[in-house]
Amino acid sequence: xxxxxxxxxxxxxxxxxxxxxxxxxxxxxxxxxxxxxxxxxxxxxxxxxxxxxxxxxxxxxxxxxxxxxxxxxxxxxxxxxxxxxxxxxxxxxxxxxxxxxxxxxxxxxxxxxxxxxxxxxxxxxxxxxxxxxxxxxxxxxxxxxxxxxxxxxxxxxxxxxxxxxxxxxxxxxxxxxxxxxxxxxxxxxxxxxxxxxxxxxxxxxxxxxxxxxxxxxxxxxxxxxxxxxxxxxxxxxxxxxxxxxxxxxxxxxxxxxxxxxxxxxxxxxxxxxxx
Amino acid sequence: xxxxxxxxxxxxxxxxxxxxxxxxxxxxxxxxxxxxxxxxxxxxxxxxxxxxxxxxxxxxxxxxxxxxxxxxxxxxxxxxxxxxxxxxxxxxxxxxxxxxxxxxxxxxxxxxxxxxxxxxxxxxxxxxxxxxxxxxxxxxxxxxxxxxxxxxxxxxxxxxxxxxxxxxxxxxxxxxxxxxxxxxxxxxxxxxxxxxxxxxxxxxxxxxxxxxxxxxxxxxxxxxxxxxxxxxxxxxxxxxxxxxxxxxxxxxxxxxxxxxxxxxxxxxxx
Numbered sequence: 001x002x003x004x005x006x007x008x009x010x011x012x013x014x015x016x017x018x019x020x021x022x023x024x025x026x027x028x029x030x031x032x033x034x035x036x037x038x039x040x041x042x043x044x045x046x047x048x049x050x051x052x053x054x055x056x057x058x059x060x061x062x063x064x065x066x067x068x069x070x071x072x073x074x075x076x077x078x079x080x081x082x083x084x085x086x087x088x089x090x091x092x093x094x095x096x097x098x099x100x101x102x103x104x105x106x107x108x109x110x111x112x113x114x115x116x117x118x119x120x121x122x123x124x125x126x127x128x129x130x131x132x133x134x135x136x137x138x139x140x141x142x143x144x145x146x147x148x149x150x151x152x153x154x155x156x157x158x159x160x161x162x163x164x165x166x167x168x169x170x171x172x173x174x175x176x177x178x179x180x181x182x183x184x185x186x187x188x189x190x191x192x193x194x195x196x197x198x199x200x201x202x203x204x205x206x207x208x209x210x211x212x213x214x215x216x217x218x219x220x221x222x223x224x225x226x227x228x229x230x231x232x233x234x235x236x237x238x239x240x241x242x243x244x245x246x247x248x249x250x251x252x253x254x255x256x257x258x259x260x261x262x263x264x265x266x267x268x269x270x271x272x273x274x275x
Numbered sequence: 276x277x278x279x280x281x282x283x284x285x286x287x288x289x290x291x292x293x294x295x296x297x298x299x300x301x302x303x304x305x306x307x308x309x310x311x312x313x314x315x316x317x318x319x320x321x322x323x324x325x326x327x328x329x330x331x332x333x334x335x336x337x338x339x340x341x342x343x344x345x346x347x348x349x350x351x352x353x354x355x356x357x358x359x360x361x362x363x364x365x366x367x368x369x370x371x372x373x374x375x376x377x378x379x380x381x382x383x384x385x386x387x388x389x390x391x392x393x394x395x396x397x398x399x400x401x402x403x404x405x406x407x408x409x410x411x412x413x414x415x416x417x418x419x420x421x422x423x424x425x426x427x428x429x430x431x432x433x434x435x436x437x438x439x440x441x442x443x444x445x446x447x448x449x450x451x452x453x454x455x456x457x458x459x460x461x462x463x464x465x466x467x468x469x470x471x472x473x474x475x476x477x478x479x480x481x482x483x484x485x486x487x488x489x490x491x492x493x494x495x496x497x498x499x500x501x502x503x504x505x506x507x508x509x510x511x512x513x514x515x516x517x518x519x520x521x522x523x524x525x526x527x528x529x530x531x532x533x534x535x536x537x538x539x540x541x542x543x544x545x
Contacts, residue, residue: 003369010365011377014358014425018380022422025395026387032398044402083294090287093277103291110298112527115483116503117520121301123507124308124318124517131304131318157297179277189279218388221486225507234390234486241394241490245402252391259386 033249044245052250062236066254069232072148073216073258076155080163080212081205083156088168088201089193093179104168111161119225122154126226146228154226155216162215163208170204171197206266213262217255302524309517331518340502347416347488347498348481354421355477359428360470367436384423389486392423397490412493419491420484424477431473435466475533483527499523 036047056062091103110118123146125131132143144150174197182192220234233254240248279287304318312322331337362381366374384392396419400411411418443465447457463470485500492501499519506516 007365007369007371010361010369014362014365014381015377017354017358017422018384018425021399021418022384022392022395023380025399026391028403029391029395029398032402083290086287086290087294089277090291094279094284094287103295106295107298109528110302112479112483113302114500114520114523114527116485116500116507117305117523118301120503120507120516120520121305124304125301129317131300134318157301160294160298183278189277189283192277214386214388218390219486220390221504234388237390237394238489241397245398248394249398252394255388256391 029249029252032245033253035246035249037244037246052246055247056250056254062251065231065236066233068148068230069217069234069255070258072152072155072232073213075152076159076216077163077209077212079152079156080160080208081167083160084164084167084205084208085198085201087164088171089197091168092171092174107161107164107168110157115158116221118158119154119222122150122157123225126150126153146226148227148230151223151227151230151232154222155219156212158219158222159212159215162211163205166204166208167201170201174200210263210266214255214259217258305517305524306521308514309521311514311517313514315513327514327518331515331522334515336497336502337499337519340497340499343496344482344499347420348478350417351420351424351481352474352478354417355424355428356470356474358421359425359473359477360432362425363429363432363436367433381426381429385426389484390490392419393487393490396487400491413496415491415493416488416496416498419487420481423484423487424481427476427480428470428473431469431476432466435469439465479527 032044033052034048034050036045036049036051037043038045056066087103087107091100095103126133126143126145128145136143144153178196178200179192182196187195218234220232220238223230223232223235233251237248237251240251307320308317309327310323310325311317311320312324312326313320359381362377366378396415400415404411439462443461444457447461448454452460483500485498485504488498488501489504492498497505503516503519503523506513
């Protein structure tokens with residue numbers, strides 16, 4: 001068979017599915033963002049208006065939700081990095097082979113424990129009469145309850161393996177003689193970590209951060225169950241999809257825009273090619 | 276070697292211990308609370324009972340939700356196996372214009388936030404297909420899940436195909452096998468374990484998915500995650516949710532273990 005026909009035969013069905021259904025739906029959503037909602041009948045009419053996008057910036061509640069979501073996603077990413085680096089160094093350089101294998105399983109298993117199950121687990125942990133407040137009560141302090149802070153903790157809990165696994169793998173792959181050389185030249189452990197390890201594992205950190213950042217950005221179930229009154233971009237999309245589809249559609253572009261900006265700024269560092 | 280002082284080692288160990296506690300304590304609380312006598316999760320648990328386990332096993336809504344999740348998961352897996360393998364072959368065997376775009380297209384449904392995918396498909400189902408008389412109903416969920424599961428099969432199969440030697444297939448052809456015979460007897464057995472592993476991951480992904488499902492499930496149909504979510508919003512029978520969650524925790528560890536064994540190379544299997 002001729003190669004072109006062969007390639008066409010392989011790609012016809014997948015492309016029909018992905019473009020005909022998925023990309024088509026995304027494009028239709030994008031188009032809806034420019035449509036008009038009749039304020040009296042709340043019926044959606046095809047047309048062209050930029051009002052929906054204006055709303056995102058002009059409406060203070062919408063704007064602050066976007067900024068809050070961005071802040072939460074960045075906080076989650078930073079927290080994941082701060083946990084993953086010491087975890088990776090401990091696993092690769094301190095733990096023995098048995099301990100290392102055990103820890104490698106231990107950090108990947110929760111990834112599969114079920115998304116909602118983990119949210120439920122955090123809800124039970126941080127609820128008013130829950131474990132966290134119980135553990136803190138001897139010290140006379142109470143935990144964060146359901147708040148934006150708990151949202152950050154829960155999202156970190158959900159996405160940590162996406163950062164911890166690549167960071168650990170990267171540290172493990174560093175040639176041991178680099179550490180010897182650094183020590184022989186008189187660098188202490190801290191100095192070695194800062195000037196040798198960190199620059200070399202940067203691509204892994206960036207790869208992990210793409211997941212932690214974009215997954216946090218689009219999430220709203222966590223905010224719904226452990227956030228108290230905290231709203232995220234997803235909350236606005238979900239609550240408007242039936243009442244005001246154009247505004248929901250316009251808002252759906254906000255996390256996409258953030259992710260694209262993030263990817264482009266990361267790409268400039270050249271980290272994506274080395275992933 | 277990285278020369279760490281004892282204090283630094285202890286400090287690192289402490290961070291690891293806290294991180295692990297942070298990962299596992301909440302899960303243990305769920306398991307513990309499934310044996311709680313009380314209606315809602317409490318700490319410390321004072322009275323233990325198996326009553327919620329009994330209720331969960333006889334609950335009709337839970338059984339229906341599991342059945343829905345299995346049907347949707349199997350449907351999505353079937354779609355992902357066929358489409359993911361086709362794309363993997365196209366990208367591995369051919370060089371063509373737009374290859375990178377095809378790769379991106381496969382990854383996109385899982386890279387974009389679930390709420391965007393869900394809302395986009397919901398918009399198509401309700402605003403475009405319904406007015407022209409097409410009711411997707413139950414299939415809407417399977418189509419949605421199939422779309423974001425393709426990448427799981429694709430990744431696994433592509434990684435395996437890249438490591439296969441083309442010589443074996445050439446030998447098969449030289450010995451007079453038809454293309455179909457070569458595929459069935461030579462190529463497929465070589466990537467079968469990656470194919471199965473990808474399928475298991477696709478099923479696990481579909482079984483766990485909730486956000487896209489919220490927007491694509493027909494009214495009155497619950498998958499297991501949807502059932503859990505609805506129960507979480509209604510706190511009066513929270514302990515029942517803990518039982519289901521405990522089963523999910525235990526069950527989720529099994530496919531991961533199996534797929535890890537399958538996707539390992541036969542060469543480095545111990």
